[in-house]
Amino acid sequence: MRVTLRINGERRQADDVWEGESLLYVLRERLGLPGSKNACxxxxxxxxxxxxxEVPVCSCLVAAGQAEGRDVRTVEGLAEGDRLHPVQESFVESGAVQCGFCTPGLVVAAHDLLGRIPDPSDEEIREALAGNLCRCTGYEKILDAVRTAARR
Known part of the structure; x- marks a missing residue:
């Protein structure tokens, strides 16, 4: 099957998508957008x-066909050309990027939070990031990154 969607503002299509193929697989393997990571x-x-x-989802749980005709924005789509989004910059500057595996999901979750709550409390940050697991940082630098991004 062919899946046509708008990714990061650009109309894209993937051919020969099989029925159970995930949006994550299509993004990474068929469309060359490796930002979103395949972990669990x-x-x-x-x-x-x-x-x-404009709703954050785990792309591993979305069948590619469910995205037909819809808008998808990946972590790559947060940047403006070669300029990182302030959330992305904050993660780099705060040392919240270690192995980098969890980073794309955390950045999208933080971006979503700050779009809804520009000056979140620590409790709100923790709640917003609760669906993201990190095995390297211990989370403190991630919280620092979100606080830094909020100040920008």
């Missing part, structure tokens, strides 16, 4: 989080 394939870790019609 069960929606538990958050590494594959993208926006689907």
């Amino acid at each position: 394939e069960q929606g538990e870790c958050g590494s594959c989080t993208v926006y689907l019609d």
